[in-house]
Amino acid sequence: MRGNRFWSWVVFGLGAAYFLLPLLATLEFSLSIRRDGYTLDAYRNVFADPGFQQTFSYSLIIGLCTIIVGIVIIMPAAYFVRLRMPQIRPVVEFLTLMPLIIPPIILVFGYIRLYNSSSFLPLTGSVMGTNILLTLGYVALAMPYMYRAIDTGLRTIDVQTLTEAATILGASRLRILTRIIFPNVITAVLSGAFLTLAIVMGEFVLASLLNRPGFGPYMQNIGANRAYEPSALAIISFVFTWSAMVAIQLLARFAPKSSARKD
Amino acid sequence: MAEEFLNLEAITKTFGTNTVIKDLDLSFNSGEFVSLLGPSGCGKTTVLRMIAGFEKPTKGRIFADGREITHLKPSQRNVGMVFQSYALFPNLNVRDNIGFGLKVAGVPRAKARERVAEMLELIGLPDLGRRYAFELSGGQQQRVALARALAPSPRMLLLDEPLSALDAKIRVSLREQIRNIQRELGITTIFVTHDQEEALSISDRIVVMNAGHIEQVGAPFEVYNRPATPFVANFVGTLNRVEARVKNAAAQEVAIGEQSVVLKKLPATVRDGEPIVLALRPEALNLVNGADDGICLNARVEAVSFLGSVIRVGVAVGDTRLHVDLFNDRRSAPPQPGETLRVGFKDEDVISVTA
Structure with a gap:
């Protein structure tokens, strides 16, 4: 037994080292801008850069819009598939995986071809239109994560019976979705939301090819022109993503609890 | 003689090529407690779901209080329903669960609060209004589900195997409580069960079903002692x-x-x-x-x-x-x-x- 535990710790240590050593190396490098010791200058430079603030805020806003649009589209879809058409769930699941199969570059060229300034819906003809297109593109990119998160949440509740219980009490579909179903899968929705935010914050291809000032292109630009600041940005980005993950874990504690008791 | 309240006329229900109910005629009197009893898959829950409006009959008509309700939505039928799995809304506390139907109906807040308190008294849980479903025992949850179904004053109560998920002892005490509440309110109640002892102990009448048709309708004493068919004789009681x-x-x-x-x-x-x-x-x-x-x-x-x-x-x-x-x-x-x-x-x- 003791031997088993020792080897478990060895495997765990090797795994942790594999992930943490590059991170520690990046952190160490980001602090080594001066020869005389460690300093946070690289971080100061990054935070002082107006480009950082602008692109970070831009991506954050687009990320929030993506989450809202994603929830509005995916939540009812996942709910109705579970409620009315459970037999087509494998098909829907496959469709939601498409963004993982199709590279974003193909997606964005498709968008540009379909929605260019001389098309029937010239979204790329204006800044707002391009922002909308970028948001919708991100909704598509985040769909595998958002759909799965929501669907997993729906699996934990008895969608059919809760819907019937609310229906017979006179509730409309919209009320059932917003007052009964959504609050009971909110933790799952939020995990999807944080994953979406993490994707949007680091996304490069769509923002770059649609020529929008996203955080992804900014990081790439800094990486091409500076030495220490890209490492600082990588650490900041990492901290941001991990904060989102921790938030998911914390929120899971507030999930409505199962109540199946026989006593 | 009690007045006829609910009528099912020549009801047939087909799922694909499978006919689960065939030409079923059944009537329920006002204020009566009727059990639909039968083995799994006999169609008793389908009948209840057609009365609730969750399923539409393939053929036949349903009348409640002289008015046809066959094509009405569940929310338009003014029925209360209790489910086997309790189906309490996990995000709402007991008070809000019971008051849900009242809120949907637009009942003024003060009046709704009063009605919720009245329901909590009725089910004997006046102090548990602020609890959530997961903080209640199964029996308490089912009592809350009953209160939630009764709060909007429905004209009919449908109970879909409400005791099946509970332990034996709780089942006996809760079935007595359900029967007492039903007697007190005088509400027409249809109770689906596969447990013959349950049906025999609380019903005014029992409808014994098998393979989508009715084998016998009668008072518990009659069904037990004078079974109309070999199936009833075998299914109800030990033979x-x-x-x-x-x-x-x-x-x-x-x-x-x-x-x-x-x-x-x-x-x-x-x-x-x-x-x-x-x-x-x-x-x-x-x-x-x-x-x-x-x-x-x-x-x-x-x-x-x-x-x-x-x-x-x-x-x-x-x-x-x-x-x-x-x-x-x-x-x-x-x-x-x-x-x-x-x-x-x-x-x-x-x-x-x-x-």
């Missing part, structure tokens, strides 16, 4: 099937194994040598000491089960195994396995004689 052969039809003599008895209830159509089956309830059989004016058979005790108030004795009459239910009498010891004794029954206690 002994005594395999016999007509020995002499003219003399009404029947052979059970090596033994012969005279059976006045023998149908006139039977012929000598014909095999027949006698159906007898375990409580219709008794152990005979000394002389008896009924029919007696020699038997050997094979097993004795102590069930509390009842002792179930398994006996063998030739190759036929029978159950005999005896009241637990603390002054006399139950028979022991291996003992030989005489088992008696009366002619009129034979439920049916089938070939």
